[in-house]
Amino acid sequence: MRLSVEEAxxxxxxxxxxxxxxxxxxxxxxxxxxxxxxVAYMNREAFIRTLSTGLMHYWSxxxxxxxxxxxxxxNIQEVVDAYIDCDxxxxxxxxxxxxxxxxxxxxxxxxxxxxxxxxxx
Amino acid sequence: MRLSVEEAxxxxxxxxxxxxxxxxxxxxxxxxxxxxxxVAYMNREAFIRTLSTGLMHYWSxxxxxxxxxxxxxxNIQEVVDAYIDCDxxxxxxxxxxxxxxxxxxxxxxxxxxxxxxxxxx
Numbered sequence: 499m500r501l502s503v504e505e506a507x508x509x510x511x512x513x514x515x516x517x518x519x520x521x522x523x524x525x526x527x528x529x530x531x532x533x534x535x536x537v538a539y540m541n542r543e544a545f546i547r548t549l550s551t552g553l554m555h556y557w558s559x560x561x562x563x564x565x566x567x568x569x570x571x572x573n574i575q576e577v578v579d580a581y582i583d584c585d586x587x588x589x590x591x592x593x594x595x596x597x598x599x600x601x602x603x604x605x606x607x608x609x610x611x612x613x614x615x616x617x618x619x
Numbered sequence: 620m621r622l623s624v625e626e627a628x629x630x631x632x633x634x635x636x637x638x639x640x641x642x643x644x645x646x647x648x649x650x651x652x653x654x655x656x657x658v659a660y661m662n663r664e665a666f667i668r669t670l671s672t673g674l675m676h677y678w679s680x681x682x683x684x685x686x687x688x689x690x691x692x693x694n695i696q697e698v699v700d701a702y703i704d705c706d707x708x709x710x711x712x713x714x715x716x717x718x719x720x721x722x723x724x725x726x727x728x729x730x731x732x733x734x735x736x737x738x739x740x
Contacts, residue, residue: 505736527655533653549733579733582731584723588729590655590729604705607706609702610704
């Protein structure tokens with residue numbers, strides 16, 4: 499999915515950048531398996547670049563710059579579909595993931611499963 | 620899924636509360652359909668209550684207090700499974716959703732689909 503820069507800018511104006519460093523939360527979900535792959539941040543510019551190129555761009559809190567997912571690893575995420583949540587501070591992207599989403603070599607960043615021990619149920 | 624308070628506290632110590640108001644991002648996903656229902660925030664206490672009761676609790680940025688999802692609407696979320704992401708600042712919960720997740724009457728908060736107009740592709 500790709501929008502014109504003007505369309506992307508109009509949508510960007512409707513978001514609520516209330517997160518750290520003026521960002522919204524971006525959730526990337528595999529468009530086929532529905533697996534949640536990763537959660538990260540987008541500032542206004544990253545959101546516009548994502549929609550106008552069709553490739554996921556995030557704001558890196560640690561590096562303090564926009565990065566295109568896969569720019570070094572090649573594990574890009576193509577946008578298939580996108581949904582803004584009811585208060586505009588989070589966006590869900592259905593993506594076609596090339597390779598793995600997690601830099602640790604896992605398909606998804608959410609690979610640490612919480613297990614209930616003997617004390618739990 | 621329910622853990623003892625001690626188990627929940629041990630896990631809570633491993634999270635990275637780097638978000639607004641010392642929170643982690645919590646993603647609630649329907650355990651059956653895999654639909655992403657909502658994204659919100661948990662501070663340490665909300666995370667512990669969630670795992671020790673088996674019911675989703677969040678930190679409300681607007682009300683500045685912990686709330687149990689469904690405490691007024693009845694639309695509770697039972698925790699079925701949970702995964703911590705690779706850097707510990709986000710947690711994915713697979714939940715059994717009673718009623719709708721969105722206070723606007725939609726199943727999911729992500730109901731505003733972005734459509735590419737004539738200018739886009």
